[in-house]
Amino acid sequence: xxxxxxxxxxxxxxxxxxxxxxxxxxxxxxxxxxxxxxxxxxxxxxxxxxxxxxxxxxxxxxxxxxxxxxxxxxxxxxxxxxxxxxxxxxxxxxxxxxxxxxxxxxxxxxxxxxxxxxxxxxxxxxxxxxxxxxxxxxxxxxxxxxxxxxxxxxxxxxxxxxxxxxxxxxxxxxxxxxxxxxxxxxxxxxxxxxxxxxxxxxxxxxxxxxxxxxxxxxxxxxxxxxxxxxxxxxxxxxxxxxxxxxxxxxxxxxxxxxxxxxxxxxxxxxxxxxxxxxxxxxxxxxxxxxxxxxxxxxxxxxxxxxxxxxxxx
Amino acid sequence: xxxxxxxxxxxxxxxxxxxxxxxxxxxxxxxxxxxxxxxxxxxxxxxxxxxxxxxxxxxxxxxxxxxxxxxxxxxxxxxxxxxxxxxxxxxxxxxxxxxxxxxxxxxxxxxxxxxxxxxxxxxxxxxxxxxxxxxxxxxxxxxxxxxxxxxxxxxxxxxxxxxxxxxxxxxxxxxxxxxxxxxxxxxxxxxxxxxxxxxxxxxxxxxxxxxxxxxxxxxxxxxxxxxxxxxxxxxxxxxxxxxxxxxxxxxxxxxxxxxxxxxxxxxxxxxxx
Amino acid sequence: xxxxxxxxxxxxxxxxxxxxxxxxxxxxxxxxxxxxxxxxxxxxxxxxxxxxxxxxxxxxxxxxxxxxxxxxxxxxxxxxxxxxxxxxxxxxxxxxxxxxxxxxxxxxxxxxxxxxxxxxxxxxxxxxxxxxxxxxxxxxxxxxxxxxxxxxxxxxxxxxxxxxxxxxxxxxxxxxxxxxxxxxxxxxxxxxxxxxxxxxxxxxxxxxxxxxxxxxxxxxxxxxxxxxxxxxxxxxxxxxxxxxxxxxxxxxxxxxxxxxxxxxxxxxxxxxxxxxxxxxxxxxxxxxxxxxxxxxxxxxxxxxxxxxxxxxxxxxxxxxxxxxxxxxxxxxxxxxxxxxxxxxxxxxxxxxxxxxxxxxxxxxxxxxxxxxxxxxxxxxxxx
Numbered sequence: 006x007x008x009x010x011x012x013x014x015x016x017x018x019x020x021x022x023x024x025x026x027x028x029x030x031x032x033x034x035x036x037x038x039x040x041x042x043x044x045x046x047x048x049x050x051x052x053x054x055x056x057x058x059x060x061x062x063x064x065x066x067x068x069x070x071x072x073x074x075x076x077x078x079x080x081x082x083x084x085x086x087x088x089x090x091x092x093x094x095x096x097x098x099x100x101x102x103x104x105x106x107x108x109x110x111x112x113x114x115x116x117x118x119x120x121x122x123x124x125x126x127x128x129x130x131x132x133x134x135x136x137x138x139x140x141x142x143x144x145x146x147x148x149x150x151x152x153x154x155x156x157x158x159x160x161x162x163x164x165x166x167x168x169x170x171x172x173x174x175x176x177x178x179x180x181x182x183x184x185x186x187x188x189x190x191x192x193x194x195x196x197x198x199x200x201x202x203x204x205x206x207x208x209x210x211x212x213x214x215x216x217x218x219x220x221x222x223x224x225x226x227x228x229x230x231x232x233x234x235x236x237x238x239x240x241x242x243x244x245x246x247x248x249x250x251x252x253x254x255x256x257x258x259x260x261x262x263x264x265x266x267x268x269x270x271x272x273x274x275x276x277x278x279x280x281x282x283x284x285x286x287x288x289x290x291x292x293x294x295x296x297x298x299x300x301x302x303x304x305x306x307x308x309x310x311x312x313x314x315x316x317x318x
Numbered sequence: 319x320x321x322x323x324x325x326x327x328x329x330x331x332x333x334x335x336x337x338x339x340x341x342x343x344x345x346x347x348x349x350x351x352x353x354x355x356x357x358x359x360x361x362x363x364x365x366x367x368x369x370x371x372x373x374x375x376x377x378x379x380x381x382x383x384x385x386x387x388x389x390x391x392x393x394x395x396x397x398x399x400x401x402x403x404x405x406x407x408x409x410x411x412x413x414x415x416x417x418x419x420x421x422x423x424x425x426x427x428x429x430x431x432x433x434x435x436x437x438x439x440x441x442x443x444x445x446x447x448x449x450x451x452x453x454x455x456x457x458x459x460x461x462x463x464x465x466x467x468x469x470x471x472x473x474x475x476x477x478x479x480x481x482x483x484x485x486x487x488x489x490x491x492x493x494x495x496x497x498x499x500x501x502x503x504x505x506x507x508x509x510x511x512x513x514x515x516x517x518x519x520x521x522x523x524x525x526x527x528x529x530x531x532x533x534x535x536x537x538x539x540x541x542x543x544x545x546x547x548x549x550x551x552x553x554x555x556x557x558x559x560x561x562x563x564x565x566x567x568x569x570x571x572x573x574x575x576x577x578x579x580x581x582x583x584x585x586x587x588x589x590x591x
Numbered sequence: 592x593x594x595x596x597x598x599x600x601x602x603x604x605x606x607x608x609x610x611x612x613x614x615x616x617x618x619x620x621x622x623x624x625x626x627x628x629x630x631x632x633x634x635x636x637x638x639x640x641x642x643x644x645x646x647x648x649x650x651x652x653x654x655x656x657x658x659x660x661x662x663x664x665x666x667x668x669x670x671x672x673x674x675x676x677x678x679x680x681x682x683x684x685x686x687x688x689x690x691x692x693x694x695x696x697x698x699x700x701x702x703x704x705x706x707x708x709x710x711x712x713x714x715x716x717x718x719x720x721x722x723x724x725x726x727x728x729x730x731x732x733x734x735x736x737x738x739x740x741x742x743x744x745x746x747x748x749x750x751x752x753x754x755x756x757x758x759x760x761x762x763x764x765x766x767x768x769x770x771x772x773x774x775x776x777x778x779x780x781x782x783x784x785x786x787x788x789x790x791x792x793x794x795x796x797x798x799x800x801x802x803x804x805x806x807x808x809x810x811x812x813x814x815x816x817x818x819x820x821x822x823x824x825x826x827x828x829x830x831x832x833x834x835x836x837x838x839x840x841x842x843x844x845x846x847x848x849x850x851x852x853x854x855x856x857x858x859x860x861x862x863x864x865x866x867x868x869x870x871x872x873x874x875x876x877x878x879x880x881x882x883x884x885x886x887x888x889x890x891x892x893x894x895x896x897x898x899x900x901x902x903x904x905x906x907x908x909x910x911x912x913x914x915x916x917x918x919x920x921x922x923x924x925x926x927x928x929x930x931x932x933x934x935x936x937x938x939x940x941x942x943x944x945x946x947x948x949x950x951x952x953x954x955x956x957x958x959x960x961x962x963x964x965x966x967x968x969x970x971x972x973x974x
Contacts, residue, residue: 024491029408029417032401032461036420039458043435046442121334124327136331138570143338145511145562147519149536150555153543154341157348164344197338248426255428257522262543272430279434279526289438292431299428307422314405314469481664482697484684486711486762500701583745 044296051289052082086290095274096291100298102269106185106260107253110192114200114249115242117193122204122241123234126211137205144198152191152262159187159263183265191259196252200245207241208234240313247306251299271295342559349552366553376554379538383518386449386534390456391513397457398464398509399502405465406472424462432459433526440527447529455527456520460513467512471505504573511569515562604814605829606639614673615640615798616661616766621670623656623822630656632822633670640675643792643799645809648819649845654802657819658768661800663687675765685714690764694771696755698743704730704754705739711762729757732791749780760795767792769801773808785811806846810834818842834894839974843892850898850939852891852913856971859883864971866891871935874910878966883973893969895942898962900929902954905963912963913939917956927952931960 090096125136143151158164159182166178181187211234219229257272264270271291279288349367353360370376401421408414424432436455440447479501483493499506521536528537535558539551606612616638623631631653638644646654659665660672663684672679679687690711698707708729712722730736733753743751752772759767772788773781789812792799803809809816810830817827818841826838837843840851854868854875866875866889875891883889905912918938919930922945929941941962943954954960 028400029404029411032397032404032465033413033417033420035397035461036401036417036458039436039439039454040420040424040432043439046438047431047435050438117334117337120326120330124329124331124334127324127327128331134570134574136335138566139335140338142563142566143342145515145566146342146559147536147539147555149519149521149539149543150345150551150558151341153539153551153555154345156543158341158344194337194341197334201334251426252428255430257428257430258540272428275430275434276522285438288434292434295428296431303423303426304419306426307419310422311418314473476695476697478693478695478697479699481662481684482691482693482699482758483710484664485662485687485689485691486758487685487714488710489683489685497699580744583742587745587747587750 047289047292047296050286051086051293052084053286054083054085086286087294089287090290090294095269096271096294099269099271099274100294103254103271104298106188106192106270107250107256110189110196110253111246111250113189113193114196115246118197118200118204118245119242121197122201122208125201125205126208133209140198140201140205148195149258151195152258155187155191155194155263156182159190182263183268185264185268187263188260188268188270191263192249192253192256195259196249199248203244203248204238204241207238211237240309243309244306244313247302247309251302251306254299255295345552346556346559349549349556351549351552354549366549367557370550370553370557373550375533376535376538376550379533379535380554382449382532383535386452386456386524387514387517390453390460390517391510393453394457394460394513395464395506395510398461398513399468399506401461401465402468402472405469421462421465424459425466429520429522430526433523436523437526447527448532451527451529452524452532452534455523456513456517459520459523460516463512463516464506464509467509468502468505471502475502507569511565518558604641606642607637607815612639613676614638615642615675616800617673618657618660619671619673621657621660621667621672623653623660623665624668629822631660631667634822634824636817636824636827638798638800640798641796643789643812643814644801645813645816646800646802646819647804647806647809647816647845649804651821652819653822654804654819655770658691658770658800658802661687661766662689662691662768688765689768690759690762690766691768691770692755692759692772694774696743696751696775698751698754698758700743702742703739704735704741704743704746707743707754708758708761711758715762725761729761732760733757748775748777749784752776752784756791760791760797764797766798766800769799771803771805772801774803774805781808782811788812810846818845820845836970837892837972840890840892840972843970843972848895848940848942850893850895851972852893852937852939854889854891856883856885856887856889856973859885864889866971869935871915871933871937872913875969875971876910876966877969877971879971881971881973883971887973890972891969892972893964895928895940896926897968898939898941898964900931900941900943900954901961901963902958904961908961911966912961914959914961915939917954917958917960920952920954920956922952929954929960931962 121140125133125140128136156163160166161178161180161182163182165181166175169175170178181190215233215237216226216229219233220226224232255272255275256270257276260268260270260273261276264273275288275291275295278284278291348359350362350364351359352363352365401417405418405421433455436451436458437447439445440451440454445451475498479497480493483497484490488496519536520534521540524534525537525540528534535554539554542548542551614637616636618634618636621631621634622629634653634657636657646657648654656665660667661674661679663679663682663686666680674688699710702710705726708726709722712725717725726739727736730739733756735750735753735757738746738750738754743754746754752775756772769788773784776784785808788799792812799812801809801812810833813830815827816830816833818825818833820841826833826842828836833842834846837846837849843849843851852866852868852872852875854866854872856864857867858865859881862878862880864877864879864881864883866872866877868875868891872891877891904914908914913931913933915931915933917929918932921928921930924945926942926944929943930938931941932938939962945952
């Protein structure tokens with residue numbers, strides 16, 4: 006009985022009281038004001054004109070102006086910044102290249118992360134918490150520092166080249182740093198825990214007798230992996246891919262430090278428009294378009310996570 | 319499992335861990351390098367550490383960063399815990415979809431977008447930029463991570479414990495502080511630690527939302543790294559890695575020991591009943 | 592009623608038969624909906640003071656919801672719940688004079704046994720010294736005095752159960768609610784604890800309301816049992832009445848084992864019913880008073896242990912006698928259950944007590960057997 010009764014929407018005996026109301030209102034208002042409202046402002050500013058001033062844009066409308074000001078403001082909206090984005094092929098290339106890099110690196114992270122997660126989930130039970138901690142530990146250390154560490158390894162006179170020269174695989178140092186290869190290495194390295202953790206969670210939860218049952222029914226191990234293990238780990242694969250793909254699309258630090266001048270990524274472009282060119286309206290337009298591109302995966306990710314949370318509840 | 323697959327498992331885990339740790343290890347080793355050239359070993363030296371402690375700019379930045387991290391993690395933990403309670407306990411309420419959307423979106427939202435949007439908010443309401451704007455920005459992002467961490471614990475929480483407290487005459491708010499909070503404390507602490515390191519780590523959001531006079535350590539490191547690799551940064555990194563590792567390892571050893579003694583006690587109880 | 596403190600008096604304890612007794616817990620036309628799901632459906636029930644009352648039913652029948660409405664965790668959608676004359680509507684759980692023993696025990700894992708028992712007393716702002724005395728009393732009552740300083744995880748299942756009991760009794764509630772209290776214990780411990788619970792209830796003179804899906808448990812501990820299905824009460828009666836005089840096929844089937852033979856009522860006089868059960872069942876005659884008209888459909892219900900199994904045909908093989916072949920035999924040690932296949936294809940079960948040490952039973956597979964019973968053994972049901 007408890008099953009049906011308890012899973013029904015909770016109706017605790019205590020009626021709504023101020024404390025209960027505060028619990029919802031405080032974080033709700035916080036996120037509303039500091040997460041949602043800023044996006045509206047970004048959209049607003051992306052429709053403004055660039056100006057050499059502080060702040061470096063002409064405010065299109067003022068909230069202080071009331072309804073009249075609002076109407077005046079809307080009539081002054083300009084799509085100039087968006088037109089500019091379409092006119093200069095650089096932006097289109099940057100968006101496209103960001104998506105390509107994100108897609109390829111998501112696949113790479115999955116490829117590298119799956120065997121690690123699988124090995125962890127099949128490790129002796131007593132060893133698993135330690136392995137888990139070892140995967141999480143680098144995650145606690147500075148992202149910037151971890152990316153920085155790769156500079157020392159990948160540069161021309163760096164440790165990788167020294168090692169390869171010493172072994173004799175190559176006769177001349179390779180140029181890895183400041184290329185897309187370095188960016189991929191950096192991304193795989195930095196985002197590996199984001200993939201391994203959800204994968205491990207999904208694989209670890211799997212009932213191992215399922216594989217024994219499959220073997221008992223005449224299914225060889227490799228087939229059993231594709232027919233049973235992999236489908237059951239799909240929620241982890243999906244969560245991991247979203248956790249990598251979405252932030253990588255807007256990544257700034259890795260392409261900036263490891264990539265070269267020809268590494269086009271939209272996060273870098275936005276940063277440059279904002280800090281170097283001080284063109285806030287254009288930077289806002291870049292952000293709005295990036296957001297529009299990412300809305301679909303973000304919504305999919307949310308649905309996936311909410312379903313997972315409900316399943317676990 | 320046959321031996322071939324287990325061999326595969328051992329190799330993949332070992333290689334994976336090596337990949338994760340080798341760069342960090344090299345970074346640490348070269349922080350003790352005598353030479354300024356990061357890639358040439360010229361003998362053991364702690365001179366970069368000495369130099370570090372006379373670099374006032376770096377130390378100031380470190381102090382700012384620690385303070386930002388402390389304030390933002392603390393507020394984010396309170397807000398994130400409230401958000402988690404809302405998500406797990408309040409069922410369906412008006413605007414729930416929007417709320418959970420605002421919790422999950424920042425987890426994956428690129429930093430550049432969050433940083434830019436918050437900066438534009440601060441500018442448009444004419445809020446003086448600096449230390450506190452970074453704190454506000456970090457709270458906003460971190461609270462969502464805290465919410466997710468605490469949520470997973472709350473989902474597994476046996477609600478009959480709260481019901482038992484109510485049944486024994488304890489009012490709801492008191493029940494939260496006497497029963498719920500002590501029992502979800504590990505997740506709340508983990509959430510705080512996560513928020514703290516996220517804040518320590520952040521370059522992009524801090525760069526957007528900072529103002530004059532508030533330079534965080536990542537911003538300092540970033541500007542120096544752009545100029546070239548220096549052993550001084552290796553030394554800073556080593557210290558940070560060391561501090562974090564000590565913290566995390568101590569915390570996990572403590573929970574492990576508690577668990578072990580708990581398991582022993584449970585076995586004893588089962589044996590001599 | 593005041594004299595009801597020791598065992599033998601209990602037999603005469605039957606306030607439900609006395610129209611003058613005041614109700615203690617009352618459900619008045621209570622309905623509880625969770626969204627579209629109706630957990631409790633227009634239910635009215637009266638429980639008396641000092642009664643040990645059991646709510647019995649399968650998962651999802653609404654019994655836990657009913658109990659949670661007394662505790663205050665759920666409020667009725669329609670109707671009202673009264674306790675000792677007071678309407679409980681709007682009274683939060685922490686202000687109700689009831690206490691609950693949870694199925695999971697819900698012991699606070701971060702507090703010692705002592706602190707768990709003292710928790711409720713502290714909420715009442717009892718003086719410290721009084722709390723200490725009361726805690727000691729309760730520890731002695733459940734025989735856990737040496738374990739006062741232990742944490743819940745250092746206790747065995749049975750000990751945890753007793754701490755939970757002590758904690759819920761410490762505040763001297765008007766009603767003790769027990770939600771599947773013995774479900775987590777193994778069979779042997781469960782049986783012992785059932786008797787301990789009954790003793791405790793009599794000693795303390797409290798009203799106990801227990802929720803269980805285990806019919807044996809309900810029958811052992813309760814003064815009265817309410818059999819529930821889909822949010823409704825099907826029958827409320829003493830354990831013996833529920834077993835011997837079920838009011839429906841549902842109750843007959845839910846409590847213990849029963850054989851049901853479908854037939855048509857041919858005679859229904861005062862105190863006598865004849866039923867025509869067709870090819871397999873033959874004619875069935877029962878001493879029973881019931882309101883039915885000849886021609887109506889009915890079911891003859893008889894417990895397996897109330898039939899006599901024989902290899903020889905009885906003197907009158909046309910009334911209260913069915914013949915068939917032994918289809919299967921279940922040997923349970925104390926008894927054997929014979930599954931007998933009737934001419935019509937139906938199977939009935941008959942229990943035979945194993946009185947000898949013989950391993951070989953005289954009646955074996957495929958034997959032709961006759962089952963007979965007296966006129967007061969079974970009951971005719973019309974719903």
